[in-house]
Amino acid sequence: MTNIASGNTLAAVASLIGDVARANILSALMDGRALTAGELAWHAGVSAQTTSGHLAKLTDADLIAVEKQGRHRYFRLATPDVAQAMEALMTVAASGPKRHRPTGPKDTAMRTARTCYDHLAGKLGIAIADALMSKGHVVISDGAGAVTRKGSAFLREFGIDLANDMKGNRPLCRTCLDWSERRSHLAGQLGAALCTRCFDLGWIKRTKDSRAVAITRSGQSGFAKTFGISLS
Amino acid sequence: MTNIASGNTLAAVASLIGDVARANILSALMDGRALTAGELAWHAGVSAQTTSGHLAKLTDADLIAVEKQGRHRYFRLATPDVAQAMEALMTVAASGPKRHRPTGPKDTAMRTARTCYDHLAGKLGIAIADALMSKGHVVISDGAGAVTRKGSAFLREFGIDLANDMKGNRPLCRTCLDWSERRSHLAGQLGAALCTRCFDLGWIKRTKDSRAVAITRSGQSGFAKTFGISLS
DNA sequence: AGGATAGTTCGGCGCTCGCCGAAATGTGGC
DNA sequence: GCCACATTTCGGCGAGCGCCGAACTATCCT
Numbered sequence: 001m002t003n004i005a006s007g008n009t010l011a012a013v014a015s016l017i018g019d020v021a022r023a024n025i026l027s028a029l030m031d032g033r034a035l036t037a038g039e040l041a042w043h044a045g046v047s048a049q050t051t052s053g054h055l056a057k058l059t060d061a062d063l064i065a066v067e068k069q070g071r072h073r074y075f076r077l078a079t080p081d082v083a084q085a086m087e088a089l090m091t092v093a094a095s096g097p098k099r100h101r102p103t104g105p106k107d108t109a110m111r112t113a114r115t116c117y118d119h120l121a122g123k124l125g126i127a128i129a130d131a132l133m134s135k136g137h138v139v140i141s142d143g144a145g146a147v148t149r150k151g152s153a154f155l156r157e158f159g160i161d162l163a164n165d166m167k168g169n170r171p172l173c174r175t176c177l178d179w180s181e182r183r184s185h186l187a188g189q190l191g192a193a194l195c196t197r198c199f200d201l202g203w204i205k206r207t208k209d210s211r212a213v214a215i216t217r218s219g220q221s222g223f224a225k226t227f228g229i230s231l232s
Numbered sequence: 233m234t235n236i237a238s239g240n241t242l243a244a245v246a247s248l249i250g251d252v253a254r255a256n257i258l259s260a261l262m263d264g265r266a267l268t269a270g271e272l273a274w275h276a277g278v279s280a281q282t283t284s285g286h287l288a289k290l291t292d293a294d295l296i297a298v299e300k301q302g303r304h305r306y307f308r309l310a311t312p313d314v315a316q317a318m319e320a321l322m323t324v325a326a327s328g329p330k331r332h333r334p335t336g337p338k339d340t341a342m343r344t345a346r347t348c349y350d351h352l353a354g355k356l357g358i359a360i361a362d363a364l365m366s367k368g369h370v371v372i373s374d375g376a377g378a379v380t381r382k383g384s385a386f387l388r389e390f391g392i393d394l395a396n397d398m399k400g401n402r403p404l405c406r407t408c409l410d411w412s413e414r415r416s417h418l419a420g421q422l423g424a425a426l427c428t429r430c431f432d433l434g435w436i437k438r439t440k441d442s443r444a445v446a447i448t449r450s451g452q453s454g455f456a457k458t459f460g461i462s463l464s
Numbered sequence: 465a466g467g468a469t470a471g472t473t474c475g476g477c478g479c480t481c482g483c484c485g486a487a488a489t490g491t492g493g494c
Numbered sequence: 495g496c497c498a499c500a501t502t503t504c505g506g507c508g509a510g511c512g513c514c515g516a517a518c519t520a521t522c523c524t
Contacts, residue, residue, distance in 0.1 A: 009325040010259070010318070015250030019512075023243035037471060050513055052472055063324070071470050071521040085324045086242070088317035092295070093241040095313055139378060146371060146378065251482075269501060282483055284502050303491040303500050466524095473518070480511085488503070494496085 016061055017089065021046045022054050026077070026086055029064065031211045032118040034076035083117035087176060094180070109212035111180045112231060113204065116211075119191030120198070121178050123231055124215065124223075128194060129186045131227040138186070147190065158226065159200075160193045248293055249321065253278045254286050258309070258318055261296065263443045264350040266306035315349035319408060326412070341444035343412045344463060345436065348443070351423030352430070353410050355463055356447065356455075360426065361418045363459040370418070379422065390458065391432075392425045 017023055021044040028035060028043035035043075041051035055075060058064045065078045077083055113124035120128065132138045137151030147155070152162055176187035186194065198204050203219030215223070215231065223229040249255055253276040260267060260275035267275075273283035287307060290296045297310045309315055345356035352360065364370045369383030379387070384394055408419035418426065430436050435451030447455070447463065455461040 010321050011250055011252045011255035013250075013321050013325045014246050014255065018243055018245075018247030018250035020243045021512080023246065027242070038469095046512085047514060048471070049473080049515085053512080056472090062327075073471070079324075079327065081320070081324050081327055085317070085320035088313070088320040089242050089245050092311075092313050092317045093245045095294075095311065253482080270499095273501095278482085279484060280501065281485085281503085285482080288502085305501075468521105468523080470521080471519080474516085476515100477513085478511105479513100480509105482509090483507085485506100486504085489501080491498100491500080493498085 029077050030083060030117050031115040034074035036072045036074055113213045114211040115213060119187045119195045121185050122180060125185035126181050126183050127229045128227055131229055159197050261309050262315060262318060262349050263347040266308035268304045268306055345445045345447060346443040347445060351419045351427045353417050354412060357417035358413050358415050359461045360459060363461055391429050
């Protein structure tokens with residue numbers, strides 16, 4: 001017994017994520033926002049007391065962080081690492097045996113465009129990645145990417161100044177495997193900046209109770225004009 | 233209940249990994265080799281019957297694949313996705329609250345050089361990544377990489393022909409965050425090819441009962457001459 | 465102060481699931 | 495055929511843990 005290194009705590013982390021209620025809580029936080037205990041209870045589908053217990057465990061293990069604000073307590077994912085682990089698990093889950101595709105309206109919206117922690121995923125996320133790649137703004141070498149000089153200028157024009165944001169140790173341009181499309185979209189600082197900018201421009205907006213995002217009218221024309229994207 | 237999309241199966245996957253015995257089994261398979269049920273029972277630290285049950289569950293969920301060979305059954309990780317999820321979980325586990333660093337001899341060996349599914353990790357893996365980067369053979373843009381033309385020639389000289397191996401849909405040059413060093417090393421097809429080549433040259437060899445690898449005498453001089461690496 | 469809302473703690477119920485002993489199946493060697 | 499070995503199936507035990515009702519604390523509002 002006692003496999004010396006991380007096996008122990010690895011199982012502990014996976015076990016925490018392995019409960020349906022807690023998995024729902026973490027999934028709800030995947031869009032990067034901070035939610036209250038009550039909202040998370042709703043997402044988890046269990047009572048407030050039970051949720052409180054789950055949140056305590058997740059906080060103890062440093063999977064989520066908490067910030068007190070008045071009589072509310074706001075919870076968010078503790079680090080991007082947690083989001084990445086969740087995505088990796090989703091990928092494994094999605095790639096398993098042929099599941100019945102639950103193609104409900106909600107599901108369709110999720111597949112079209114959604115946030116993934118702090119960047120865009122789904123068809124929209126992939127379309128943006130494709131557009132930047134085909135125009136030579138980013139070089140994507142099979143799952144890995146770098147911004148070109150030309151791309152840097154293009155992005156500055158679009159309202160994103162990478163030079164200023166390059167502080168911190170977050171990867172500038174990382175890719176993230178999309179569980180619904182099985183292809184890579186842009187994550188990292190660039191992905192986050194693109195996402196933020198699209199919200200600021202009013203091209204997309206959040207939907208209630210879901211990570212799915214809606215593309216606005218101005219978004220339709222904006223994505224078409226700037227990136228040459230038109231989602232059916 | 234029944235949160236429509238993946239939340240359900242996400243928890244199922246995490247739950248499977250969340251048992252100590254099964255986590256040990258998966259960890260043991262992280263070096264990419266296929267092991268028998270008996271060997272895995274040893275790694276798991278539980279009886280053969282119990283292990284059999286665990287293996288059935290993991291196989292059902294397509295986390296591991298099995299190949300029958302005589303009276304043995306060889307198990308291996310089903311897809312690289314599983315290994316990536318494991319690494320991501322390890323990263324989260326390692327980044328948690330300040331753990332007592334168990335600096336035993338075994339642990340030191342693991343931190344120096346080990347296999348990570350099918351590529352090299354630890355100080356050695358990072359040193360190789362650094363060397364290739366500083367010589368301009370691969371371009372690493374904060375966590376993402378691509379092989380340069382110059383690098384391609386260098387690698388061919390070293391005995392790796394990337395052009396031929398570029399079939400399949402595996403990323404050519406992906407990075408993988410190292411849980412012990414908290415930095416990126418090379419994974420993907422390139423990482424796997426480098427690892428294989430080092431084994432073929434006799435520069436490194438596997439150790440018993442561990443993912444740690446030992447650097448041979450010829451490896452010491454080889455790594456120094458070819459990559460300019462000298463590990464203390 | 466009193467009532468409403470957000471959140472936590474406590475206690476106990478019930479179910480899942482990991483575990484092993486014993487026995488069964490399957491395979492190889494002699 | 496017979497024995498050795500690898501692996502699985504069955505049955506039952508026991509512990510861990512997720513769940514909720516009820517009661518308690520904290521904060522905001524008026």
